[in-house]
Amino acid sequence: MAKKKFVVGCFDDEEVLFPAVGKVRTAGYKIHDVYTPFAVHGLDHALGLRETSLHTAGFIYGITGTTTALSCISWIFTKDWPLNIGGKPHFALPAWIPITFELTVLFAAVGMVLTFCYISQLAPFVKKHHFHARATDDLFVMVIECTDKTNAEDLKAFLAANGAVETDIQIAEEGWWLGRYDKDEMRFENKQIVAA
Amino acid sequence: MASIRLQFEIPGKLKTWSLGLIGVGLVALVFGMITKGFSTDEHEQVHFWGTLMYNTIFWTLVTNASMFFICVTTLAMGGWQQSFRRIPEAISTLVPIFGSITFAVLLYVVLSDKHHIYHWLDTAAVAKDPILSGKAGFLNAKFFIIWTTLTIGFWSFLGWRMRQLSNEADVEAMDHETGTKFIFRNTVRAALFTVWFALTVGSTVPWLWIMSIDAHWYSTMFSWYTFASSFVSGMSLIALWLIYLKNKGYMELTTQEHLHDVGKFMFAFSIFWTYLWFSQYMLIWYANIPEETVYFKHRVQGPYKGIFFLNLIINFLCPLLILMKRSAKRNYTLVTFMAVLIIFGHWIDFYQMVMGSLMKESVELGWLDFGILSFFVGMMIFFVGKALASKPLIPKYHPFLKESVIHIV
Numbered sequence: 001m002a003k004k005k006f007v008v009g010c011f012d013d014e015e016v017l018f019p020a021v022g023k024v025r026t027a028g029y030k031i032h033d034v035y036t037p038f039a040v041h042g043l044d045h046a047l048g049l050r051e052t053s054l055h056t057a058g059f060i061y062g063i064t065g066t067t068t069a070l071s072c073i074s075w076i077f078t079k080d081w082p083l084n085i086g087g088k089p090h091f092a093l094p095a096w097i098p099i100t101f102e103l104t105v106l107f108a109a110v111g112m113v114l115t116f117c118y119i120s121q122l123a124p125f126v127k128k129h130h131f132h133a134r135a136t137d138d139l140f141v142m143v144i145e146c147t148d149k150t151n152a153e154d155l156k157a158f159l160a161a162n163g164a165v166e167t168d169i170q171i172a173e174e175g176w177w178l179g180r181y182d183k184d185e186m187r188f189e190n191k192q193i194v195a196a
Numbered sequence: 197m198a199s200i201r202l203q204f205e206i207p208g209k210l211k212t213w214s215l216g217l218i219g220v221g222l223v224a225l226v227f228g229m230i231t232k233g234f235s236t237d238e239h240e241q242v243h244f245w246g247t248l249m250y251n252t253i254f255w256t257l258v259t260n261a262s263m264f265f266i267c268v269t270t271l272a273m274g275g276w277q278q279s280f281r282r283i284p285e286a287i288s289t290l291v292p293i294f295g296s297i298t299f300a301v302l303l304y305v306v307l308s309d310k311h312h313i314y315h316w317l318d319t320a321a322v323a324k325d326p327i328l329s330g331k332a333g334f335l336n337a338k339f340f341i342i343w344t345t346l347t348i349g350f351w352s353f354l355g356w357r358m359r360q361l362s363n364e365a366d367v368e369a370m371d372h373e374t375g376t377k378f379i380f381r382n383t384v385r386a387a388l389f390t391v392w393f394a395l396t397v398g399s400t401v402p403w404l405w406i407m408s409i410d411a412h413w414y415s416t417m418f419s420w421y422t423f424a425s426s427f428v429s430g431m432s433l434i435a436l437w438l439i440y441l442k443n444k445g446y447m448e449l450t451t452q453e454h455l456h457d458v459g460k461f462m463f464a465f466s467i468f469w470t471y472l473w474f475s476q477y478m479l480i481w482y483a484n485i486p487e488e489t490v491y492f493k494h495r496v497q498g499p500y501k502g503i504f505f506l507n508l509i510i511n512f513l514c515p516l517l518i519l520m521k522r523s524a525k526r527n528y529t530l531v532t533f534m535a536v537l538i539i540f541g542h543w544i545d546f547y548q549m550v551m552g553s554l555m556k557e558s559v560e561l562g563w564l565d566f567g568i569l570s571f572f573v574g575m576m577i578f579f580v581g582k583a584l585a586s587k588p589l590i591p592k593y594h595p596f597l598k599e600s601v602i603h604i605v
Binding site: 088 | 474
């Protein structure tokens, strides 16, 4: 994957972050992402992100589970190996409901977790670039993607004017790549430049 | 809070409709009383008193579920429900009224010795019957009357205490210390109600009032199943009033976010109801013991087949498929439609619980059932409207009100 140029602005307060997000978007810059130490209510709306489709995926995984369970059990008990269990009919639907329910939940849960990991680019033995180590601690880190027309220095000044406590320019990989954090000696070092 | 309308004025249309419904109900009640209630035919008598029983019990439990909702959210330190808590409060003012009607009906059934409804009232039969004499400590007229009195009395009293406390949030702004004390007193009163609720709706009362119609049959899950039924209808009723008030321009602080959470309760407890329904059904189906299957025999294979499966479609499949989407729970029209459907579905559920045991040969769902239903709906609209008008619609000095205002799902 190609490396890209990013301008990073760090905010120490969500009260400052929200108006800044609005101003950056109105100014026409493309926000790559905002990294926060905790889930910030309403930030997705401020960023203009669309509603996630994860639950639709979950529904599809769920009905896949239901269909798998029902077709599998009904084939086994009526066609493949019919057994007389307590004089019940071979097609004994009530007895299958618990298993159907379990498979529905299993498919939906596992499917959604894997999908979530994929869209958030999380997996074992895979690395992603960290724009600022303190994004997991006490800083709200806004990352803006630069295009050919972006003047990075202007943007830095713009962010600082809107309350960013730190700003810098990073050239980084945007997606994930194979690698391990525990093999990385540079893990806790960063090359950020403190502005003003 | 200049722009917020705290005082509910009962619209003329609401009054006309409620009085009209009560009128229709009274006509049906009197006509039913003459043709059925006091007729010499036992079948007709059972039909009349059974209809009264399931309607009174259903509406008492549904209105009481509102108070349960306030109490559990209080115990959970919930803040989000404060902006509309006056709606469940107003609904719960019906508990003493519907409770007394239920009490009168049940008292009449027990004291007039109607053992076609409650077989265990027949002392001669109980003495000869080892199963019934084993249950005689629980199923006897004296215990029935005492426990019913205590149940309805404490529901009304503890609910009233909870509502009284809520009035303090209208008087003046509370400082930190007063607020903490206020929340603590709320917690204590809510806990008392919840414990009593668990001892009654959560266990004994549905066994006593409804399950004992099939005196030989028992299911320990029955009370939870009844509770789930009444709670999900109670949440639907809250949703209906919420939407009605929003439509009339009240409840400015209550938004889609609150409706979404009420919708989640409707969705989740529909699933919970199905879980209990199915657990009860499947164990009995699997074991296939005659004294247990007797309850389901005429429901699944007899005349109640249609109602039995309609019940499952309305109360499980519809909420599951329609309310699952986030946008559906935030849509006022869809939630209104689903709330009406759910209340109707659980009313049908109570119908088959009671009438399915009393009149096994045929389904006679007709003018009497809908007439009595109209009486209770009219009473509900009339008294909830009155109760809403008697208090400010928002407890404006409640310490948790701000949490409700900024609530986002």
